[in-house]
Amino acid sequence: MVIVTLQREDCIGCNYCSEVAPNYFSMDDDDGKSILMESVEKRGFHTMKTHDPDAFDECSYAAESCPVNIIHTKQV
Ligand code: SF4
Numbered sequence: 001m002v003i004v005t006l007q008r009e010d011c012i013g014c015n016y017c018s019e020v021a022p023n024y025f026s027m028d029d030d031d032g033k034s035i036l037m038e039s040v041e042k043r044g045f046h047t048m049k050t051h052d053p054d055a056f057d058e059c060s061y062a063a064e065s066c067p068v069n070i071i072h073t074k075q076v
Pocket residue numbers: 010011012013014015016017018033034062065066067068069070071
């Protein structure tokens with residue numbers, strides 16, 4: 001399973017994550033911050049769990065691209 005987290009509050013809206021991982025991230029037209037698709041929010045952390053085999057590489061690329069380091073991925 002792949003687990004991806006986004007600390008959405010600290011997003012600066014640069015759009016990099018949605019450019020490199022458009023299957024998992026999009027931008028919110030209302031507040032300009034990133035949305036981690038299919039995620040559940042708890043105490044500011046938005047978490048997505050998936051068995052999608054492409055998720056780890058694509059979301060890791062998004063994590064590396066994020067200038068404020070608020071995206072994290074792990075495989076369990
Ligand atoms: S790369 Fe980081 S700062 Fe930029 S939009 Fe995505 S989550 Fe926000």
